[in-house]
Amino acid sequence: MAKSIDVSDLNIYYGDFLAVEGVNITIPQKSVTAFIGPSGCGKSTFLRSLNRMHEVIKGAHVDGKVLVDGNDLYGADMDPVNVRRMIGMVFQRPNPFPTMSIYDNVLAGQKLNSKKMKKSEADTTVERALRQAGLWAEVKDRLDRPGSGLSGGQQQRLCIARAVAVQPEILLMDEPCSALDPISTSVIEDLIHELKTEYTIVIVTHNMQQAARVSDDTAFFNLAGVGQPGKLVESGRTEKIFSNPDNPATEAYIQGRFG
Amino acid sequence: MTTTLQKTPEPFDLKSELQEHQLPLWVPKAIVAGAAVVGVLLAVSGAVSIAQAVLIGWALTWALPIASRVVEGGRKASDRTVTLLVSSAFGLALIPLGSILWLVISRGGPQLSAEFFTYSMRNVVGEGGGIYHALVGTLLITAAATIISVPIGLFTAIYLVEYGDGNRLSRSITFLVDVMTGIPSIVAGLFAYALFVIFFGEGIRLGIGGAVALAVLMVPIVVRACEEMLKLVPNELREAAFALGVPKWRTVVKVVLPTAISGIVTGVTLAIARVIGETAPLLIIAGLTDSVNFNLFSERMTTLPVFTYFSVKFPGVPPEASIDRGWGAALVLIIIVMLLNLVARAVSYFFSPKGER
Amino acid sequence: MSSTTEREKEAPRPVRRPGDRIFEALSTSAGILILLTLLGVAVFLTLEGLPGITASADEIGGKTGGKGFFAYVWPLVFGTVWAAFIALIIAVPVAIGVALYISHYAPRRLSSTLGYVIDLLAAVPSVVYGLWGLLFLSRELAPFYQWLADTFGFIPFFAGNPSGGVSANSILTASLVLAVMVLPIITAICREIFLQTPRLHEEAALALGATRWEMVRLAVFPYARSGIVSASMLGLGRALGETMAVAMVLSASGVVTFNLIGSTNPSTIAANIALQFPEAFGTFTNVLIATGLVLFVITFAANFAARAIVERRKDFSGAN
Numbered sequence: 001m002a003k004s005i006d007v008s009d010l011n012i013y014y015g016d017f018l019a020v021e022g023v024n025i026t027i028p029q030k031s032v033t034a035f036i037g038p039s040g041c042g043k044s045t046f047l048r049s050l051n052r053m054h055e056v057i058k059g060a061h062v063d064g065k066v067l068v069d070g071n072d073l074y075g076a077d078m079d080p081v082n083v084r085r086m087i088g089m090v091f092q093r094p095n096p097f098p099t100m101s102i103y104d105n106v107l108a109g110q111k112l113n114s115k116k117m118k119k120s121e122a123d124t125t126v127e128r129a130l131r132q133a134g135l136w137a138e139v140k141d142r143l144d145r146p147g148s149g150l151s152g153g154q155q156q157r158l159c160i161a162r163a164v165a166v167q168p169e170i171l172l173m174d175e176p177c178s179a180l181d182p183i184s185t186s187v188i189e190d191l192i193h194e195l196k197t198e199y200t201i202v203i204v205t206h207n208m209q210q211a212a213r214v215s216d217d218t219a220f221f222n223l224a225g226v227g228q229p230g231k232l233v234e235s236g237r238t239e240k241i242f243s244n245p246d247n248p249a250t251e252a253y254i255q256g257r258f259g
Numbered sequence: 260m261t262t263t264l265q266k267t268p269e270p271f272d273l274k275s276e277l278q279e280h281q282l283p284l285w286v287p288k289a290i291v292a293g294a295a296v297v298g299v300l301l302a303v304s305g306a307v308s309i310a311q312a313v314l315i316g317w318a319l320t321w322a323l324p325i326a327s328r329v330v331e332g333g334r335k336a337s338d339r340t341v342t343l344l345v346s347s348a349f350g351l352a353l354i355p356l357g358s359i360l361w362l363v364i365s366r367g368g369p370q371l372s373a374e375f376f377t378y379s380m381r382n383v384v385g386e387g388g389g390i391y392h393a394l395v396g397t398l399l400i401t402a403a404a405t406i407i408s409v410p411i412g413l414f415t416a417i418y419l420v421e422y423g424d425g426n427r428l429s430r431s432i433t434f435l436v437d438v439m440t441g442i443p444s445i446v447a448g449l450f451a452y453a454l455f456v457i458f459f460g461e462g463i464r465l466g467i468g469g470a471v472a473l474a475v476l477m478v479p480i481v482v483r484a485c486e487e488m489l490k491l492v493p494n495e496l497r498e499a500a501f502a503l504g505v506p507k508w509r510t511v512v513k514v515v516l517p518t519a520i521s522g523i524v525t526g527v528t529l530a531i532a533r534v535i536g537e538t539a540p541l542l543i544i545a546g547l548t549d550s551v552n553f554n555l556f557s558e559r560m561t562t563l564p565v566f567t568y569f570s571v572k573f574p575g576v577p578p579e580a581s582i583d584r585g586w587g588a589a590l591v592l593i594i595i596v597m598l599l600n601l602v603a604r605a606v607s608y609f610f611s612p613k614g615e616r
Numbered sequence: 617m618s619s620t621t622e623r624e625k626e627a628p629r630p631v632r633r634p635g636d637r638i639f640e641a642l643s644t645s646a647g648i649l650i651l652l653t654l655l656g657v658a659v660f661l662t663l664e665g666l667p668g669i670t671a672s673a674d675e676i677g678g679k680t681g682g683k684g685f686f687a688y689v690w691p692l693v694f695g696t697v698w699a700a701f702i703a704l705i706i707a708v709p710v711a712i713g714v715a716l717y718i719s720h721y722a723p724r725r726l727s728s729t730l731g732y733v734i735d736l737l738a739a740v741p742s743v744v745y746g747l748w749g750l751l752f753l754s755r756e757l758a759p760f761y762q763w764l765a766d767t768f769g770f771i772p773f774f775a776g777n778p779s780g781g782v783s784a785n786s787i788l789t790a791s792l793v794l795a796v797m798v799l800p801i802i803t804a805i806c807r808e809i810f811l812q813t814p815r816l817h818e819e820a821a822l823a824l825g826a827t828r829w830e831m832v833r834l835a836v837f838p839y840a841r842s843g844i845v846s847a848s849m850l851g852l853g854r855a856l857g858e859t860m861a862v863a864m865v866l867s868a869s870g871v872v873t874f875n876l877i878g879s880t881n882p883s884t885i886a887a888n889i890a891l892q893f894p895e896a897f898g899t900f901t902n903v904l905i906a907t908g909l910v911l912f913v914i915t916f917a918a919n920f921a922a923r924a925i926v927e928r929r930k931d932f933s934g935a936n
Contacts, residue, residue: 051502053498053501053502056497056498056501058424079633081504081505081506081633082504083504084501084502084503084504085503085504086504088502088503089498089502091495091498091499091502093495095493095495095496095498095499096499097496097499097500097514097518098496098518099514099517099518108499108500108503109503109504109505111513112500112503112505112509112510112513112514113504113505113506113509114509159499162499162503163502163503166503166504310756334827334830335827337827337829338827338828338829338830340829341828341829341832342721342828342829344713345713345714345716345717345721346717346721347713348709348710348712348713348714348716348717349713349714349717349718349722349730351710352710352714352734352737352799352803353733355737355748355796356733356734356736356737356740358748358752359740359744359745359748362748362751362752363744363747363748410646411646411649411650412646413646414642414643414645414646414647415643415646415647415649415650417643417646418643418644418646418647419647421643422640422643422644423647428644428647428648429647431651432647432650432651435650435651435654436650437919437923438654438916438919438920439650439653439654440919441850441853441857441915441916441918441919442657442857442912442915443856443857443858443859443886443911443912443915444857444859445857445859445886445889445890445908445911446657446661446857446908446909446911446912446915447657449661449664449889449904449905449908450656450657450660450661452664452905453660453661453663453664453665453905454656454660456664457660461897461898461901462897475653475657478650478653482650506633506635506636507636507639507640508633508635508636508638508639508640509635511639512639532739535741536740536741536742536743536744537741537742538741538742538743538859538860538890539742539859539860539863539886539889539890542890542893542894543889543890543893543894546894547894564741564742564743564860567743567744567747568743568746568860568863568864571746571747571750571751571864572750572863572864582751585747586747589741589743589744589747592741592743592744593740593741593744596739596740596741597736597739600736600739
């Protein structure tokens, strides 16, 4: 089910502004890859380009290739909507739909696309997704309550359940814990460990301990200066990046000398 | 230095320093209460008219700034003067509101009867008759105006918020919506007339023409209200839907609109309340008739405001019965408008999204 | 053209779903329909008004008192602007006072309720204002006008009738009703702006020992000045176009005079249309439509000025 991603020579633009330049990276399947780097280095932009979410911003476009199982996401006949169905995303701030119950939130991907489902099938999907997100025990008695009534950490897990309910191949996470308290953060980190048995996970994080704890591979992004495009400096196994990076900038960042 | 401080000749009396040159707290209240009592007594005694009593009572409250100038000095006195002026302005604004409501209720109330609501003015001379035909006209024309303007207004707002993104077309639409807000209602009526004359010839009077005129007035209000509400929907919700592989139009229809729906309903209701009382455009294009007309597409159609206008302005001889009907119709109109306003507030209060941030 | 093709090569047009295409087309056409409507207002009014403007005095004289279009419309323009101007002079100070009362003087927990109360004034239909002005206000004001004429008769504004009497259905009454009608509009905007005054400025003034009035003068007014001006202009736009209240209250004879309480009064464009249109036929209809076009231009100018002031000052004050 999970798939790997091959990115070659990817440039990302906002209008005429080149935001990220020349990224080449392979993201292995069924593992966790973390993107780290200082603010504004383009790691979130790059993440959003992996499921064509950055196109939501007017004027944003890319050149280069993003191959998932040999298919170019930016191919002429690719529908971005289908790309996003295949590659799910979890955002920085939990964003459950305020007008929907917990149950409907989990099924949002199906319901919003008016997909017909049998009741039993829907129930199974909800339970499976909530179990995968580690939320089932906490909410199984109040599935008809509004999703916005949950705590921040629960809301974020609800969003993860919502993302996995459409059975994507890849899960992108954009700083999923930055708005959460330490306990919720550790719950989500454990969850990421479990999810990687089924999904390819890419996570952007500001928190280097978190990258070290959850990821198998790490990619370090940096930018040369203000107004310059962000670049992928170095990527590799997490242990190597954190203990013995090739690039001095990576080492400086990891040791906390800047950023 | 420390030694001199230790033998301060007399202790600094903070309390009296802060309280000196200050009117005791009860004085302002006493003056206002006293003025009110004098005014009420004068009015009750019948020595002067109510208006004069109010004026005398108000004049008496000026004792406060005067006393303040004597005791507290210039700065405090001008502060109190302004406070008095500002409060008076508010009181002044309440006078027309109170007097309108009182008049309409006291003069119009006795008119409300079963006959008043169920009879038209067909073949009625002198007393009797009712507003049935005007109620029908008002409801039909306003409903038609709503049906025309809500889709246009809502889709325009969707364009401005979801698609326009500050491009040239959306900027000019925003500007023109501003211009439209300022169109005098009578000009909207003339526009509808000028439009229908082309198809139906001179002297045309049609209910649907009134609906078009009202729609011209309503569209900008609806656009504004919907635009505000759509902008309030957090972008994160749109992104969440996109990331689930939901096409943009479904995101708008199933996520953005439901989230904003209570605000949109409120805005539309307020817009209806605004145009349901319009007289001038309907006077021009919908005209006046004494009979019930259910067909928007043929013949004249009376509405409540136009009925009120003609009842009072051209009452005929003897005028009393007609003027009374005018007050009755005005009361019904005000009740409808107030109900719409109440509904709008209730909708926004009770139906905003659950657990809103 | 070459640059577009290059672009397309760079970023191929994304695949679009039919649903998306239809929906975007729908919303875009709704927006364009608004453009067309406004264009239609201008075009149709001009089309139907033009015969009235070009008609000779002989052709329309029977209805216009022997005048051509411009001679006919000038006293109406004067009356429209004059009535709205007086209304504004009365309404603006009161509106500022009311807004200030609600935003800075009334107890905080009451202020939103008081705001609703004033908003009720805006909800009253204009025909009801007309009724009130015609059957109540003008009668109540008659003795006051008599007193004005007796005391201040030497001022041309309060001269009254040449015969010595006054008319209660004069332009001052109409303007008073207009003032009541625009009051809630100006109040609502001023109130918003007063409430937006930066708290820190207000607290800084109070901390310096300013009284409440000094705080308002030093911190609130400078911040809100442009907002007050544009609120007044929007109120002016409303007063210029208001029809029914004037049509019902004013007894007009189409003269140009500054006398506020006499029996001969200038009419306003809107009221004149409302009074004449139901009975109008032939070229005179076109004349009335042409006057409507003039009114449209005048109100457009007032509203445009208001927006321009807001736009120009937005960057400085943060209020709009």
